[in-house]
Amino acid sequence: MRNREDELNAAATGASMTGWEFAWLDGLAVESEPSWSYPELARPLVRRSASVLDLDTGGGELLAELAPLPAHTVAVESWARNTPAAAARLSPFGVPVHTELPAGENEFDLVLSRHGRLPSPDIARLLKPGGVVLTQQVGSDDLADLNVELGAPPPHPRRWDAEVAVNSLRAAGLRVTDVREEHPPMVFRDITAVVHQLRTVPWQIRDFSTQRYERALARLGATIRARGEFTARAHRFLVQAERPTEA
Numbered sequence: 001m002r003n004r005e006d007e008l009n010a011a012a013t014g015a016s017m018t019g020w021e022f023a024w025l026d027g028l029a030v031e032s033e034p035s036w037s038y039p040e041l042a043r044p045l046v047r048r049s050a051s052v053l054d055l056d057t058g059g060g061e062l063l064a065e066l067a068p069l070p071a072h073t074v075a076v077e078s079w080a081r082n083t084p085a086a087a088a089r090l091s092p093f094g095v096p097v098h099t100e101l102p103a104g105e106n107e108f109d110l111v112l113s114r115h116g117r118l119p120s121p122d123i124a125r126l127l128k129p130g131g132v133v134l135t136q137q138v139g140s141d142d143l144a145d146l147n148v149e150l151g152a153p154p155p156h157p158r159r160w161d162a163e164v165a166v167n168s169l170r171a172a173g174l175r176v177t178d179v180r181e182e183h184p185p186m187v188f189r190d191i192t193a194v195v196h197q198l199r200t201v202p203w204q205i206r207d208f209s210t211q212r213y214e215r216a217l218a219r220l221g222a223t224i225r226a227r228g229e230f231t232a233r234a235h236r237f238l239v240q241a242e243r244p245t246e247a
Contacts, residue, residue, distance in 0.1 A: 028193035032184035034236045038114055038136045039065055041238075045132055046070070049109035053126060056116025057097065058082050060089035063112070069093050074108075076101060102126060110134070118165055120172035127243040133174065137165060139235030143186060143204060146194070146232045150216040152205040162237040174241040181237035188230045191221035 039062065046052055046066050054063045057075035059082050075097045077086045087097045101119070106128045113123075113135040123133050140156035147155055162181040169176055188194050195217065198208045210217060224230050 028190045029186060029188050029197065031186045031234065034136075034180070034182045034184050034238070036180055036238055038062075038134075038238065041240075042066055042112055042114075042134055045110050045134060049132075051108045051128075052110045052112065053102070053108045055101075055111065055113040055118075057086050057090070058115075060086035060095075060097070062114055063095065064089050064093065067093055069095060070109075072108075074098065074102060113137075118168065120168040120174070123169075124172040124174055124243060127174075129243055129245045132240065132242045133169070134238075134240045135165070136236060136238045139181070139237055141183070141233070142235040143197075143232045144235075146197075146230075147205060149220055149230070149232075150205065150213055152208070152213070152216075155204050161235070162239060165237065165239050169239065169241045173243070175244055176239060176241045178238070178240035180239075183233040183235055185231050186234050188224060188232070189228065191217060191224055194220060194224075194230070 042062075043066055046069065050070050051072040052070055052074070054073070054075045056079075057063055057077045060075060060077075063069070063073070063075055071094070073093070073095045075086060075090055075095050076099070077083050077097055078099045083097060083099060090097060101122050105125050108126050109128055109131050111123050111127060111131070111133040113133070115136060115138050118135055118137060127133065137160070139162075140154075140158065140160040142155060144155055147153065162179050166176050166179055188197075195210060198205055202208065205213070220230060
């Protein structure tokens, strides 16, 4: 007979996800948001923009939330699993979904990137003079406590934090106007949530499988049952910058 860990792992393996919706984790994991609200910061920027580019839009969830959108709004999503979901969600808003960055210059008033890439030179190229980029990033220390608990390598080999991002944007010629960085907690209340998190975010532990980490998962599952939860720290930072108006 399979033990509890086997049953939980099997349940997590069979869970589905569309875009970046993690509703399956409701009640099993609780992720605290940073003190700022990215949508609330993005919404007024969208309202005063005539053109918007959303990088790594996922399933288009955030961009749809920000509607109404300017007539010239473009989303980029290169992950094959997410592209059809994004196209279906954003089609009613007339937003095309591309798999590559636009090739032009001086095209957008606003570039958004929530938990996506931050290609600073391309952003500087695509922004109009006076245009703004707003990004919320997942830092390199994200849920590193989980890696330590399972005896896995760190999630990212290179440091990625607000300082690194700011330096990159400045090097591309942009002027940084806002920087924030926090480590909100994420609470796992069931080992199923841990396994599902690691399967749907494969870069957290790149060699993850339930077989390879069987003993570590069993230990963590026992800890969660004894304590009621396991808490890991997320890593989020926000940067807003603008392209200077040319003289």
